[in-house]
Amino acid sequence: MELIDGNQIAAAIAAELKAEVAAIQGRKPCIALVRVGEDPASVSYVKKKEKTAAEIGITSRIILPPVTISQPELFALLDALNADPDVDGILVQSPLPKHIDEVATFRRVSALKDVDGFNTLNLGKVAQEDDTGFVACTPAGIMELLRRTGVDLKGKHVVVVGRSLIVGKPIALLALQKKAGANGTVTICHSGTADLPALTRQADVLIAAIGRAEFVTAAMVKRGAVVIDVGINRVADPSKKNGYRLTGDVHFPSVAPLAGKITPVPGGVGPMTVAMLMKNTVKAFRLRAGQ
Ligand code: GUN
Numbered sequence: 001m002e003l004i005d006g007n008q009i010a011a012a013i014a015a016e017l018k019a020e021v022a023a024i025q026g027r028k029p030c031i032a033l034v035r036v037g038e039d040p041a042s043v044s045y046v047k048k049k050e051k052t053a054a055e056i057g058i059t060s061r062i063i064l065p066p067v068t069i070s071q072p073e074l075f076a077l078l079d080a081l082n083a084d085p086d087v088d089g090i091l092v093q094s095p096l097p098k099h100i101d102e103v104a105t106f107r108r109v110s111a112l113k114d115v116d117g118f119n120t121l122n123l124g125k126v127a128q129e130d131d132t133g134f135v136a137c138t139p140a141g142i143m144e145l146l147r148r149t150g151v152d153l154k155g156k157h158v159v160v161v162g163r164s165l166i167v168g169k170p171i172a173l174l175a176l177q178k179k180a181g182a183n184g185t186v187t188i189c190h191s192g193t194a195d196l197p198a199l200t201r202q203a204d205v206l207i208a209a210i211g212r213a214e215f216v217t218a219a220m221v222k223r224g225a226v227v228i229d230v231g232i233n234r235v236a237d238p239s240k241k242n243g244y245r246l247t248g249d250v251h252f253p254s255v256a257p258l259a260g261k262i263t264p265v266p267g268g269v270g271p272m273t274v275a276m277l278m279k280n281t282v283k284a285f286r287l288r289a290g291q
Contacts, residue, residue: 002149002261004228009148010141010271014056017278021057029285030059031089031115031277032081036074036100037067041234042093049091052274058281061087067097074100075108082110088288089115089281094166103165112287115280118165126173134280139171141272142207142228146181149261151205151226153184159200161216161249162209163190167230171207196220208249218254227255227262230269 021028031053035046046062053060065077081090090113096102106118114122117136125133135143146153158175162168168188175184184205189196200206200220206227208216213233221227231249248265256262263269285291 006268010275013275032061035093088284137276138273140276156204158184158205159203167209214251216250224260227259
C-alpha cells in the first residue's frame with residue numbers, strides 16, 4: 001500500500017504558485033472569501049485558505065456576513081465583489097444557512113471570478129471539455145493528485161460514490177474527459193443505488209465523496225484499488241482536546257492494507273482543494289489582466 005501524501009503535493013503546487021506570483025509586477029492576485037455565519041468546519045477551512053493565500057503572496061479579503069443575512073443582501077454583496085476591479089476570485093464557503101439558495105448564490109458569482117467553479121457556465125465548460133473556465137477545486141485537486149502520483153485513468157473503471165455538485169458530478173465528468181490522464185470508464189453511485197458494494201468492488205479507482213464517516217469498508221474494495229477519500233467528518237472523541245477527531249468516508253484501518261494507493265484524512269484531498277483554489281485565483285488574475 002502506498003500512502004498518497006496530499007500535504008506534500010499541495011506544498012509543491014504552492015511553491016510553484018509562489019514563484020509565479022512573485023514574478024507579477026504591481027497588484028497581486030486577490031481572492032474574496034465569503035463565510036456566512038460561524039459553522040465550525042467553515043471557520044477552519046476559511047482560515048486555512050487565508051493562511052495559504054498569504055504564504056503564496058495572494059491577497060485575501062475576508063467577508064463575514066452574519067448568519068441572518070438575507071438572500072438579496074448576499075446577492076448585493078456578491079454584485080459589489082463582481083464589480084470590484086481589485087478582486088480576481090470570489091469564494092462563498094459552503095454550506096450556507098438553510099434560508100439561502102446555495103445554487104442561486106453560486107450562479108450570482110461572475111463566471112470570470114468563479115474560482116470555486118460552481119456556477120453554471122464553469123460547470124458546463126467541464127462537460128464541454130473547454131479548459132478556459134474554472135474547475136471546482138476538490139475535483140481538480142483529485143485529478144492533480146492522480147496525475148502527480150502516476151495514476152492514469154485510461155482503461156480504468158472509476159467508481160464515484162456521491163453525486164454532489166461540489167465533488168461527485170464534476171469529478172465524474174473530469175475522469176470521463178477524452179484527454180491524457182483521464183479517459184476513465186465511470187460509474188456514479190449514490191443513495192439510490194441498488195447493491196452499492198457490488199459496484200464499488202469493481203473499482204480500479206474508488207472515489208468516496210458521500211459525507212458519511214467511514215462508510216466504505218474493506219468488503220466494498222477490490223485488492224489493489226486506488227482509493228481517494230474525499231470525506232472530512234468530525235466524530236466525537238472525548239480523548240481529544242477539542243472533543244472530536246477527523247475521519248474520512250473510508251474506514252482507513254481496514255481498507256488501507258487492501259488498497260494499492262490510498263489518501264489519508266486529514267492530509268490527502270483536503271490540502272489539494274486549497275492548492276487548486278489558489279491556482280484558480282492566479283488563473284482568474286491572468287484572465288482579467290489579459291496575461
Ligand atoms: N465546502 C466544501 N468544499 C468546498 C469548496 O471546495 N468550496 C466551497 N466554497 N465550499 C466548500
